Amino acid sequence: MRLRYSDVTPEKLYLSRRELMAGAIALAAIGCDVGAEATAAPMPAGAPLKATPNAAYRVQDAPTKFDAATTYNNFYEFGVNKEDPARLGQTLKPRPWHVQVDGLCAKPKTFDIEEVLKVAPLEERIYSLRCVEAWSMVIPWIGYPLAALLKQVEPRPGAKYVEFTTLKDPEQFPGQKPGFFGGTLDWPYTEGLRLDEAMHPLTLLTVGMYGQVLPNQNGAPVRVVIPWKYGFKSAKSIVRIRLTDTEPKTAWNKAAPQEYGFYSNVNPKVDHPRWSQGTERRIGEFRRRTTLMFNGYADQVASLYTGMDLKKNY
Numbered sequence: 001m002r003l004r005y006s007d008v009t010p011e012k013l014y015l016s017r018r019e020l021m022a023g024a025i026a027l028a029a030i031g032c033d034v035g036a037e038a039t040a041a042p043m044p045a046g047a048p049l050k051a052t053p054n055a056a057y058r059v060q061d062a063p064t065k066f067d068a069a070t071t072y073n074n075f076y077e078f079g080v081n082k083e084d085p086a087r088l089g090q091t092l093k094p095r096p097w098h099v100q101v102d103g104l105c106a107k108p109k110t111f112d113i114e115e116v117l118k119v120a121p122l123e124e125r126i127y128s129l130r131c132v133e134a135w136s137m138v139i140p141w142i143g144y145p146l147a148a149l150l151k152q153v154e155p156r157p158g159a160k161y162v163e164f165t166t167l168k169d170p171e172q173f174p175g176q177k178p179g180f181f182g183g184t185l186d187w188p189y190t191e192g193l194r195l196d197e198a199m200h201p202l203t204l205l206t207v208g209m210y211g212q213v214l215p216n217q218n219g220a221p222v223r224v225v226i227p228w229k230y231g232f233k234s235a236k237s238i239v240r241i242r243l244t245d246t247e248p249k250t251a252w253n254k255a256a257p258q259e260y261g262f263y264s265n266v267n268p269k270v271d272h273p274r275w276s277q278g279t280e281r282r283i284g285e286f287r288r289r290t291t292l293m294f295n296g297y298a299d300q301v302a303s304l305y306t307g308m309d310l311k312k313n314y
C-alpha cells in the first residue's frame with residue numbers, strides 16, 4: 001500500500017499539529033501503522049519546527065505539494081522506487097542521533113542532533129531541487145548554512161574538500177540488506193563537495209521542511225541541500241562530515257562514473273548519456289520547463305568555477 005499524507009495545497013503549507021495527527025489517525029484507520037509509529041518517537045516527523053523565512057533565498061514558483069514532496073523520493077536505502085521511502089521509511093530512527101565532524105580541522109567534534117539544531121538560527125528557504133532524472137520540486141526547507149557548523153570545528157588550511165556519509169545500518173535501512181538490492185550502491189552512501197562549495201551561503205544544512213521536522217523519507221534527522229547541483233549531491237541522514245585534502249569518492253560516481261561526476265552542477269548543456277538535461281518536469285505539472293544553468297543560481301555560484309571546463313567536470 002502506498003503511504004499518502006493528506007493532500008496539502010501550496011496555499012496551505014503549514015499543517016497544524018492537530019491536522020497532522022488527524023492524518024496519522026486516518027492512516028491507522030486504513031490499516032497502516034506508520035503514522036502511529038512516528039508519533040511515538042521524540043521529535044516525530046510532522047512535529048512543527050519554527051524557522052524565520054529568509055526572503056533573500058526563495059524561488060518565486062509555487063511550492064510543490066507536501067504530499068508529492070514526501071511520497072516521490074529518491075532514497076535508495078529504502079528501495080529504488082520513488083514510493084519506497086515513504087512506504088518503508090518508518091524503520092529509520094532519527095533519535096538518538098550523532099553527527100561526527102572531523103578530519104582536517106583543529107576542533108573535531110561529535111554533535112548530538114539537539115546540538116546540531118542549535119548551531120545557528122533556523123531559516124526557511126525556498127529552493128528547487130533538480131534531480132538528474134530531469135524532474136524538479138520547489139521545497140520550503142528549514143536549516144542554516146553548513147558553513148556555520150564547519151566553522152565550529154575550525155577547518156585547517158590543508159582542508160580542500162568535505163565528505164558526507166549517510167548512516168549504514170541495514171536494520172534501519174532495508175535497502176542496505178544483501179539480497180534486497182544490496183548490489184546497487186556501495187554503502188554507506190557518500191557524497192562530497194569542494195570546501196568553497198560547502199562554505200557557500202547557499203549550501204544548507206537541513207533539518208526540516210514545510211514548517212516541520214524532516215520526514216524520514218526526506219533524510220531525517222539531518223541532510224544537506226545544495227540547490228545548484230543535482231539532487232543526488234544532497235546526502236540524507238548524515239552521520240559524518242569529514243574535512244579532507246583529497247576529492248572524496250561519491251556513491252553515484254562509483255556506481256556509474258561515466259554518468260555521474262564529482263561536480264554534478266545543474267548544466268542544461270551537458271546531457272546525461274541516456275537523456276537530455278535541457279528541460280525538466282516540475283512535479284505536479286505536465287509541461288516541461290527549460291532547465292537553467294546552475295539551477296538558476298548562476299549569479300551566486302558561477303564564480304566558483306572560473307576557468308574550469310564544465311563539460312569535462314560534469
Ligand SMILES: Nc1nc2c(c(=O)[nH]1)N[C@H]1C(S)=C(S)[C@@H](COP(=O)(O)O)O[C@H]1N2
Nearest residue numbers: 073074075076131166189218231232234236
Ligand atoms: N543517503 C542518500 N541520500 C540521497 C539519495 C539516496 O539515495 N541516499 N538520493 C539523492 C537523490 S538522487 C535525490 S534527487 C534527493 C531526493 O531528495 P528528496 O527525496 O528529499 O526530494 O536525495 C539525494 N540524497
Ligand SMILES: [Mo]
Nearest residue numbers: 131132231232
Ligand atoms: Mo536525484
